[in-house]
Amino acid sequence: MIMVSPDKAPMSLLQLLLLLLPPLLLLASASGGAELTPPPGADAPWPDQYHAVIITNLTASGGRLRQIDIYYDWPRGRALNVVRDQLSPAGAPPLVNVQWSNGANFIFDAASCDTIQFPVGLLPPDWKTTSGAAYLGRRRLDGFDCHVWSNFIFARYYEDVATGYPVAWDGVNGVQHVLSFEVGGVMQDCSKWQAPAFCFNGGGSAGGPASD
Numbered sequence: 001m002i003m004v005s006p007d008k009a010p011m012s013l014l015q016l017l018l019l020l021l022p023p024l025l026l027l028a029s030a031s032g033g034a035e036l037t038p039p040p041g042a043d044a045p046w047p048d049q050y051h052a053v054i055i056t057n058l059t060a061s062g063g064r065l066r067q068i069d070i071y072y073d074w075p076r077g078r079a080l081n082v083v084r085d086q087l088s089p090a091g092a093p094p095l096v097n098v099q100w101s102n103g104a105n106f107i108f109d110a111a112s113c114d115t116i117q118f119p120v121g122l123l124p125p126d127w128k129t130t131s132g133a134a135y136l137g138r139r140r141l142d143g144f145d146c147h148v149w150s151n152f153i154f155a156r157y158y159e160d161v162a163t164g165y166p167v168a169w170d171g172v173n174g175v176q177h178v179l180s181f182e183v184g185g186v187m188q189d190c191s192k193w194q195a196p197a198f199c200f201n202g203g204g205s206a207g208g209p210a211s212d
């Protein structure tokens with residue numbers, strides 16, 4: 001179990017899930033801003049595959065600074081999120097969330113697993129033109145000149161005008177900042193995508209070995 005705060009009861013995986021990534025947010029506030037016509041190129045799709053490193057600050061809600069490695073793999077219909085909190089014990093297994101494009105989610109660590117079915121699966125690479133997203137114009141964030149978007153998952157999504165890389169997005173947990181963005185970055189280790197057997201024997205905590 002990942003200790004979010006040593007002086008409080010550890011959060012359940014489900015609670016941790018709710019602190020996770022924008023693709024998991026069921027609802028974010030609607031655009032709330034004037035919808036504009038995106039300039040040419042601003043609605044370019046995401047790469048089909050990427051590896052991004054995200055940093056977010058959950059201390060205001062009892063969490064930690066958190067680093068999330070995202071491996072987005074649209075051709076294979078999945079995304080992997082590897083979550084590590086600041087100064088988590090050396091060698092401690094990270095919290096892992098595997099998302100499938102049909103909305104199935106497995107959130108697990110070494111001992112526990114939650115499976116959650118969301119009505120919406122992965123965002124497709126062309127979500128800016130297919131998900132009812134609103135273009136909200138340009139704004140500076142983290143020192144970058146950004147195109148700003150909003151959709152049902154992102155209250156705000158900021159993309160660097162110069163490179164087209166995401167800079168940050170904003171959800172219920174505040175702003176998640178993109179530290180690195182590697183186009184085509186793929187997690188090759190197949191075992192990392194495999195939810196542990198104890199995810200499939202009724203969910204919840206690990207009871208014992210499961211058949212699979």
Ligand SMILES: *[C@@H]1O[C@H](CO)[C@@H](O)[C@H](O)[C@H]1NC(C)=O
Nearest residue numbers: 056057058059060061064065
């Ligand atoms: C994280 O958020 C807390 C509370 O809002 C703030 O005091 C702290 O400076 C932030 N840390 C970083 C690294 O931004």
